[in-house]
Amino acid sequence: MVVDILSRLRVKSLMRFKCVCKFFYDLIKSDHHFMNKHYEISKGKTDCVVLEVGCFDREYYLLYKESEYNEIGCIYLDIVPGTPTSRVESWFKCCKGMLCLISIKDTRLNPGDYLIYDILIWNPSIRKVEALPSVTVPYRAPCHVFVDHQHFGFGISNNMTWKVVMLLDISSSEDYSTIHQMTMVYSKDHSDSWSLRQINSVISCENISGQHNDFYLKGRHYWRVEYFIYIEYLIWFDMNDEVFGTIELPSNLFIASVTIMNENIALLVENYKNTGCIDIWLMIENDNNTNWRKQVSIDCAQLNIYNNIEHWTPIGIWNVDGELLVFLNRDWDDLEPEHVRVPYFVSLDLVTQERKIFSLSKERKSITMASNSTTGHFQVYNEMNIDIIEEWKHNIFERETIYAQVYYESLHSP
Template sequence: MAAMSMDLVIDILLRLPVKSLLRFRCVSTSFCSEIDSADFVNTHVNRSIQSRTGQKLIVSGSSSCNGPTDFYAADFEDDLKAAFLLNNPLKSQHGSNMVCGSCNGLILLGMLSNSRFRRTEHAIWNPFTRRYKKVPICPVQTLPGYCWYFNIGLGYDSAHDDYKIIMISLVVESNHFSYPVWLFSLKSSSWRRSQDFLLELRNGSREIAGRFANGALYWDGSDGIVGFDIANEVFFMIQKSSGYLVVLGGNLYIPVPRADDKDVDFYLYASDNGGEVASGSWRKEFTVEEEVLSRYNVLRLWPLAYSKDGDSILLLTKENGFVWYNFENKTRQRVEIPGMPKVMLEDPTKKHCVNLESLVSVGNDSAFDGAAEEVILND
């Protein structure tokens, strides 16, 4: 090791999974300092995104609608051969949990309740470092006129190197309706109010959990896609004629079945103005052909992730679970994941996410997601 340059050592470390990096923090003070540094953490995340390494399929399952929730993960590096149980930090709470967003290894968990989300608890969780942080109740949820939140999501503000929760709520005061927007900053560990939501909601968005892509959160609304630029804290609208909203490989897509309901075209939303998320257009990126998915319901499929070499995508289908679709050979291969609970396509975004292993911290006041740490510390 003494003969190796530090640059070479860092390059090797950046290629390692999170579990190994957590162990190597104990090698020396310099190793610990380097692995914990913001530059290393961010570079490790970016490298994983570019190389499509460290991807995990995470799925929730519970024995009943209000029962405790278990989360399971399967590793893309292991060809999704088996699912392993994660330690849900909110499992001991009353009620079941849902995925309210995910980004760079972090998962935003929410508690399902019968109170229409009036005082819903949330936690930001990194299942790979096994640390979590309970999010304080948003101040808007304590107001007398507060009814519930329409939308929530977790995203990364690259301009300020901060992870933020965005919550859009409904407040009724003297028959006046308002939609205040509050932001929780993981860096400051506090809520603050942003601009009110002024776009037309009508019946609200169909999905509660926002999807993060290219610096913005997106919700599939009644009249189009509602976007929120996290760094600039501005809303914008994206028009779409049909299809539903998905994020694949960190980009925004809509799958649009053709008129004959056979092939499905996938349209990518791409920026037209130097990366400005509010300025873009749709372009057709690829097609899933009917003869490949003839046994599946093409109107109900959900793309989850690209394969490491980019020649296939993993699809969630309504009747046949997980399927690999190869672009070049136009072939399908059903994926059996032992131990993985079934995901219902009626509301898949709250039940699953594809995330990547990361060292992203949830704050100095975080907690371990299980009792095992207490045993270790007491030995």
């Protein structure tokens, strides 16, 4: 009974209860069965989404709904992989309450050079980060080359092995022809050390849509692929068997976003026949057959709470209650100065049609991680509320550069 009660508590409380006794400490700290039970329960009551914003200088925010007051708050995640001077590109992935941040130091190589990636595994709930050993790709540039396409996946296998999947297409700097393709898995073994290995299943990532049309679900990492206009499919990588597969998406649909709804893959589709509406399609699997079913159609006039909204962008289903998160692009001319460039969102309940508009709050809690450590493990050294009104004015949110992944509290450790 005690274990059942503890499994229903918030992570913040459990972090304090580690000090009660050795049994509590071992249960919360290292019992994987308890961690999984706690995670499954937290999915039913935690409303969180991690936002990644910006095209080059990216920032990360954790949106969450306060269950007691039904208010939406914001935490600024003040951490980036590598250092500002070393990062050329960076990627962010999410799985079971863990965040994976990947960065590359240089995308162009001279003859004899190697690709080097920095990777952080981070659990914001327990305030712990692990900086993994830098990944040196086992490919030595024969001439002047560059990484033409690079995509990543992050997930965990049934035996609790964390894995980072790396898909690389390398091209010549002279004629831009692809000269090498490779697929690698960077995984944690039973000795808690990380190792890199190549796998035989080489997947070209040329047609994978951007850097952020991907997600983890039920032991697989998915990437969205656009082959031709209105011909799309998903590539998946199984974290257990380490094999690839594909799922065809419905043809002749304008898919705005691929998201997760009730532990199933869902599509947010702009209805070109009924302008101003968005349809939600759900994937149904029966006897290894995949079908797509239209679940609901949403009249987007409900989102136009103010008359000065120019554009809206569906982000995804962001909680278990089935609420659609939408980013609003507003006409700034009619706004008061303190609201200019403040990012606004709408959360729309698909059942009750209740809607709530909110910003990323004028006060946010900043979680800052230590940036110097010889062991590779980082701890929080600062948590504070800071005024960000002036910063929002200079931080322009573009709808094409806002990406979101659903986040649930977890006790899993890097």
